[in-house]
Amino acid sequence: MILNGYLVPGKPLPLLAPEKNPAWAELRRGFETAREEIAASGADLLLLYSTQWLNVIGHQIQADPKPEWVHVDQDFHAFGTMPYAFRMDPGFAKVYEATARERGLHARTVSYRGFPLDSGVIQALQLLNPDNAIPACVVGCNMYADRAETIVLGKAAAAAIEQAGRKAVVVAVSALSNRVFPRQIDPKEDRIYSAKDDEWNRKILEMLGEGRLEDVSQVARDFAAQASGEQRGKAFWWLASAMGQTNGYDGKVHAYGPLWGSGGTVVSLTPNSAKDRCREFDEGEVQTFTGDRGVLSAAEAARATEPPSPQPPASSPIRTDAAPKPVGAYPHARREGDLLFLSGIGPRQAGTDAIPGGPVRDAEGRPLPYDAAAQTKAVIENIKIILEASGSSLDKVVDCQCFLIDMARDFKAFNAVYASYFTTIQATRTTVEVRALPTPIAVEIKVIAKVG
């Protein structure tokens, strides 16, 4: 489970020189408050996403059990060195690598002596976990990743925390506005570079203060464009996605202030079960990542990342969390050219696996009364969901193969429900009786549909 989420700044001035500017000192105190909260939370994992660790090959996950070095910032070298020795959780890193791969991401763990941890990660770990009481893990930010890929990376983080049974605190290391003074300044005179950036930052902080993390995720692209957000707002996408895509948090802005012109903040977000924790509708919602899209220009890449309707590549397996989980090593559907082939689909409900109309037998194999009409309706509704998630729809179905476990008992009810959906569609159909289906259901249908 995730106990708490944080947003912290990456520019290492609160660590290196808090005495040089009151705002830097306030940010340092913000870190301090966060440290106390984390220590009291009982967390056994600190998971960081860093916008300063830029990746090219998928996403890298730090798995060196004890990274140790003396770091000097590329810009702020005059403010001193940052020696570090951290305790990492390589076991968790491996789980995260696996859950990321399961969702179609390219991911790998790295463990090399002398690996250059970035200033943002070093500052966060030094200030949030100074005695290494909690083992940590860090994932990098892919420079080509856009919203879809970053959201999937966040979901994989949540899945890994669940699978590994960790009580985690998740930390996104990122500035708000990231326009900096392109020159040396007297630290005393630091301020947010432009009033416009400051106004945008305050708007975002108002939302975060109300715990509306998913709202921030959904406006992050616009915020980043308007206020030079660091890495196009990826930190918000990752954090919101890892924490469950809701607005049901208690938010606290511990500190906000300038870091060489950029906007730095320490914000904590605690899940609040009393708040509405329904997932927010998100038109950019994705479950798995299907590959990079933009080819020629960054602008094109940004546009192409969120297609108006999901259009998988010409040949690809398709899975959706909105349909029941497959019971074997097969996807829900597979596209070949302009045709979409669905696996045999039953009536089970996504998430709960409940069978509308009831199962046909109990756990010991004793027959139970069941409603074939309700099952048929649920099957067709599931098929609809998968077709729509694949860029097709029920009216594009060209062929149905239907499997009933008891033709004599169920055909009439099945046929009536079928007719209510398919009379106008006029797909070809074959209906056969089979001895059994893999789960306790009475009806399964397999369809072929046109796509595009």
Place this chain on the structure above:
Amino acid sequence: MNGQIVAGVLAPHPPHLVYAENPPQNEPRSEGGWEGLRWGYERLRKKLAETDYEVLVVHSPHWKTRTGTHVLAVPELSGLSVDPIFPNLFRYKFDLKVDVELARAIVAEGRASGLEMVPMENPAFRVDYGTIISCHLANPAWDKPIVAISSSSAHFDYSNEVGEEEMAKLGAATAKAIAKSGKKAVLLASNSLSHRHFTTEPELPEDMSKEHIYHHGQYLWDMKVIQLMKEGRTRELADLMPDFIDQALSECRDGCLSWMLAALGYPTFPAEVYAYGTVIGTGNAVVGWHPEDAMV
């Protein structure tokens, strides 16, 4: 006075080239790979061996600064350089000398032309892998001091044009400082051309059956740019740079090539193309400008 730039080299820094070569300084071992580019670098090294010079001045995109243009200004730096993107390929023990006098002169000339220049004086600083790779590939003996200049990206954040203007000033300031120093310098612009990477890596990184340009459009841009270099049309190239950067996602956005062309005074003589090849989908050319050859 009488110092001069005796050569300018477009010297890209894919870590793959050092990895493929298995030098003693680099930890990982390989079966080879990217020979086209590596043989090009070999020819460059032969040429530089015949060139009389005292210092390498390198501009690298992987010392990215946003608070001004920074210049290494400590006499000696050593350590282990680990590429944060390809740590599996590049973990290199470096030990180098800096020509602090020339570094300070470049800082002073830059300031005189209105640039924000920052000497880097922290002895624990870890030199970026772009600088190390370009210097290694040009002079693996490390028997000459270097001056390393950061890529100041803040101005490119405004627009490519603003960034280009800054690089033109920085190049001119560098040339002035070298002329006044009385030294003979070789410039290294540590840039790839088109710069769209594959985001996955083959099981064996040096598997050459997997290596090709990311997209044909990138290739066409690379060839166009190289043709301009071969024909000595570097002003035109400078004018095209903002479009090249956007359309080919060129690493020239970090300013190294523009800095060098400005320092060379936008040469009109043909450049020597030592090699072109792709590395994980990006386009890379090793190209030399040798003013003395042009005068013959």
